Each structure stands twice: as structure tokens, then as C-alpha cells.
Amino acid sequence: SQTIHQWPATLVQPVGSPLSLECTVEGTSNPNLYWYRQAAGRGLQLLFYSVGIGQISSEVPQNLSASRPQDRQFILSSKKLLLSDSGFYLCAWSVSVDQPQHFGDGTRLSIL
Amino acid sequence: QQQVKQSPQSLIVQKGGISIINCAYENTAFDYFPWYQQFPGKGPALLIAIRPDVSEKKEGRFTISFNKSAKQFSLHIMDSQPGDSATYFCAASLSGSARQLTFGSGTQLTVLP
Numbered sequence: 001s002q003t004i005h006q007w008p009a010t011l012v013q014p015v016g017s018p019l020s021l022e023c024t025v026e027g028t029s030n031p032n033l034y035w036y037r038q039a040a041g042r043g044l045q046l047l048f049y050s051v052g053i054g055q056i057s058s059e060v061p062q063n064l065s066a067s068r069p070q071d072r073q074f075i076l077s078s079k080k081l082l083l084s085d086s087g088f089y090l091c092a093w094s095v096s097v098d099q100p101q102h103f104g105d106g107t108r109l110s111i112l
Numbered sequence: 113q114q115q116v117k118q119s120p121q122s123l124i125v126q127k128g129g130i131s132i133i134n135c136a137y138e139n140t141a142f143d144y145f146p147w148y149q150q151f152p153g154k155g156p157a158l159l160i161a162i163r164p165d166v167s168e169k170k171e172g173r174f175t176i177s178f179n180k181s182a183k184q185f186s187l188h189i190m191d192s193q194p195g196d197s198a199t200y201f202c203a204a205s206l207s208g209s210a211r212q213l214t215f216g217s218g219t220q221l222t223v224l225p
Contacts, residue, residue, distance in 0.1 A: 049212060
């Protein structure tokens with residue numbers, strides 16, 4: 001069966017520091033991968049999606065970037081974190097465009 | 113046109129009652145409408161989904177009703193239980209290369225024992 005792993009579960013970072021969040025999927029090949037951000041008490045906002053290695057699409061202009069160095073690995077990065085980058089970051093995958101998206105348990109990021 | 117509006121923001125229901133959450137969309141090109149359930153500290157989990165070629169879909173105690181002409185869809189939870197207490201999100205997506213989901217703002221459901 002397919003599983004998705006995100007780490008770390010929680011992270012506290014100072015303003016201006018770099019960021020790297022990792023997501024990996026097991027049990028499937030060439031999944032669609034997604035990064036979402038969820039602000040407190042709000043819905044999920046799609047940040048990036050990828051349909052294959054090295055293919056990244058960005059939904060909103062921001063201080064973050066994404067990379068997909070391997071088929072089942074999706075990384076969210078920042079060179080310098082802003083206070084506004086705080087939130088709950090969720091990675092998701094789908095086996096194909098017509099199949100549901102499945103979410104990891106997220107990383108709660110706090111910027112001090 | 114990409115927005116999905118969800119109501120109510122919060123809902124309190126007695127055990128055994130019916131919970132109803134509503135969503136409305138603007139983009140008539142949306143063709144997939146899932147509902148997700150999220151518990152605190154966890155990622156959303158797919159609950160049930162519907163496509164616009166049907167008006168209703170039922171899975172156990174959960175039912176989606178879909179009104180294409182009104183561009184609305186709703187989630188009904190029958191015989192609500194305290195274990196159903198969670199945040200529920202509706203979403204919609206377009207056909208395309210990656211099926212990006214547009215989410216509603218969420219409804220926090222509390223089922224009282």
C-alpha cells in the first residue's frame with residue numbers, strides 16, 4: 001500500500017533562516033506531488049505541484065521554492081524565512097490526475 | 113472564478129443528529145468535488161467525492177448532494193457521533209494535468225455526547 005511521510009512534524013525557525021521540508025511517497029511510481037499551506041482556521045492553499053522529476057509548477061508568488069530530485073521525493077525550501085511563512089505545510093500525492101489526493105500529516109512551522 | 117465558498121464556519125450538533133455543511137462554487141468547469149475530514153494535528157483525509165454527472169452519493173452515514181444548476185454541493189452526516197468531531201473541507205478541481213484542488217475555508221464540527 002502507498003504511504004506518505006513528511007518531516008519534521010514541527011519546526012521552530014528564526015526569521016531569516018533557511019528552510020527545508022521533505023516529503024516522500026512509498027508504494028507507487030511517478031505520483032503527482034503537491035505542497036499546500038494551511039493558515040490557522042483557514043483552508044488549504046496550493047503552493048506547488050509536480051507531475052514528474054524536475055517538473056515544478058508554482059501557484060502563488062512567494063518566498064518559497066520546491067524541488068523534486070527523485071521520483072517520490074518532494075522538497076519545500078526557502079533561503080530566508082519570513083514571519084508570514086508560519087503555518088501548517090502539507091504534502092499530498094495522487095497516483096494519477098483522475099485519482100484522489102492523499103495527504104501527509106504535515107509540518108507545523110513557527111517563525112520567531 | 114476559482115473560489116469555493118463553504119458554510120457554516122462552525123457547527124454544533126447533538127449526538128444522533130444530522131450535520132449539514134454547504135459549499136458553493138463559481139467555475140462551471142469544475143468536475144470533481146471531494147470532501148476531506150481533518151483531525152487536529154493531522155493531514156486531511158478523503159471522506160467522499162462526487163462528479164457532476166450524479167446528484168447524490170452515499171457512503172455509510174455520509175452523503176454528498178450535488179446541485180449542478182445552483183452550483184452547490186453539500187455534505188450530510190447522518191446519526192452524527194462525537195467521533196465525527198473534526199474540521200471538514202469541501203474542494204473542487206478541474207480536469208487537467210495535475211488536478212489542482214481549490215479548497216473551501218473549512219467547517220469545524222462539534223458533536224456533543
